[in-house]
Amino acid sequence: MKDILSLVRPNILNLTPYSTARDEYKGPIGVFLDANENPYPSNCYNRYPDPAQRELKQLLSQIKGVAPERIFIGNGSDEAIDLCFRVFCEPQVDNAIAITPSYGMYRVAAAINDVEMREVPLNADYSLDTDAIMAAADAHSKLLFLCSPNNPSGNLFPRAQIVELLRRFPGIVVLDEAYIDFADGKGFLGELEKHPNLIILQTLSKAWGMAGLRLGLAFGTAEIMDIFSRVKYPYNISSAVQQLVRERLSDTDNVARQIAEIQSERARVSAALAASPVVEKVFPSDANFVLIRTSGDPRELYQHLISEGIIVRDRSRIRGCEGCLRITIGTPAENDKLISLI
Numbered sequence: 001m002k003d004i005l006s007l008v009r010p011n012i013l014n015l016t017p018y019s020t021a022r023d024e025y026k027g028p029i030g031v032f033l034d035a036n037e038n039p040y041p042s043n044c045y046n047r048y049p050d051p052a053q054r055e056l057k058q059l060l061s062q063i064k065g066v067a068p069e070r071i072f073i074g075n076g077s078d079e080a081i082d083l084c085f086r087v088f089c090e091p092q093v094d095n096a097i098a099i100t101p102s103y104g105m106y107r108v109a110a111a112i113n114d115v116e117m118r119e120v121p122l123n124a125d126y127s128l129d130t131d132a133i134m135a136a137a138d139a140h141s142k143l144l145f146l147c148s149p150n151n152p153s154g155n156l157f158p159r160a161q162i163v164e165l166l167r168r169f170p171g172i173v174v175l176d177e178a179y180i181d182f183a184d185g186k187g188f189l190g191e192l193e194k195h196p197n198l199i200i201l202q203t204l205s206k207a208w209g210m211a212g213l214r215l216g217l218a219f220g221t222a223e224i225m226d227i228f229s230r231v232k233y234p235y236n237i238s239s240a241v242q243q244l245v246r247e248r249l250s251d252t253d254n255v256a257r258q259i260a261e262i263q264s265e266r267a268r269v270s271a272a273l274a275a276s277p278v279v280e281k282v283f284p285s286d287a288n289f290v291l292i293r294t295s296g297d298p299r300e301l302y303q304h305l306i307s308e309g310i311i312v313r314d315r316s317r318i319r320g321c322e323g324c325l326r327i328t329i330g331t332p333a334e335n336d337k338l339i340s341l342i
Ligand SMILES: *Cc1c(COP(=O)(O)O)cnc(C)c1O
Pocket: 075, 076, 077, 078, 079, 103, 147, 151, 176, 178, 202, 203, 204, 205, 206, 211, 214, 215, 216
């Protein structure tokens, strides 16, 4: 593996980042006449937030078992995905690789950044074809997006295959673990130190129940996370969100209970759907949703559910997902209603 910093765009490596008013002062509470704020307190929202999110990173560091300097906090995972392109990919020169079907945002972020996206199909059973991925890569392949458990198929990829790609891929492997809390396996946070070319994405939008607060996490080497911080908007996470997230992160018991219930509901819903004549197949899931292949017209089932007030995700027009709907696991009562209609 070559030096990771050699993968970074030269203009980003040479960047002089915006220095915020608070960057230079690390002392205790003082008299702040530096940032042109209104001096009259309104819940402390008259002050700019901590651009480095130090207290929040400290808390996340304890929860995740990862050093604070290896953590980047973004306005949703989407910010971290966009930063991967902005930091590593020279528009019109470099390329990125993603599996398909997978999360649609990788392709959108590539297009916005004018970077070629090479999509490598999964096998028919949604397993990874590591040789096909490596065959798509060349000297300009800077990013490989792997989503595990994968959205929309729901499956977790074998560790050995992910490790194989970390060893073989010449650029950064971005492992999106948005759904890892619903899987039985542990994910790759514990292996960050072994793989300098690994960036892990996680989010508070799914298992942690904070989709409305917009908080995405990236984990990687301290050098790369430092570069992300220099490129991001200085005040990307508001004071209100930093505060609310810190409060909600202390409620880990409740979250663990909810995850356990969603996992057992996933098993119940999967079994019930598998028994329905309109369902041809329920794909095994390590996430908080299941992908089903309908035996008849997927649009018809989709419309039927809509007419009963249930909205699911129609994935049937995506290559590799013909005939498929993606259904999120809800509360037991919501799941009962779904089962009664399918
Ligand atoms: C939902 C989801 C995310 C989360 O995005 P946020 O911007 O953090 O809400 C990330 N990756 C995948 C694959 C997802 O399905």
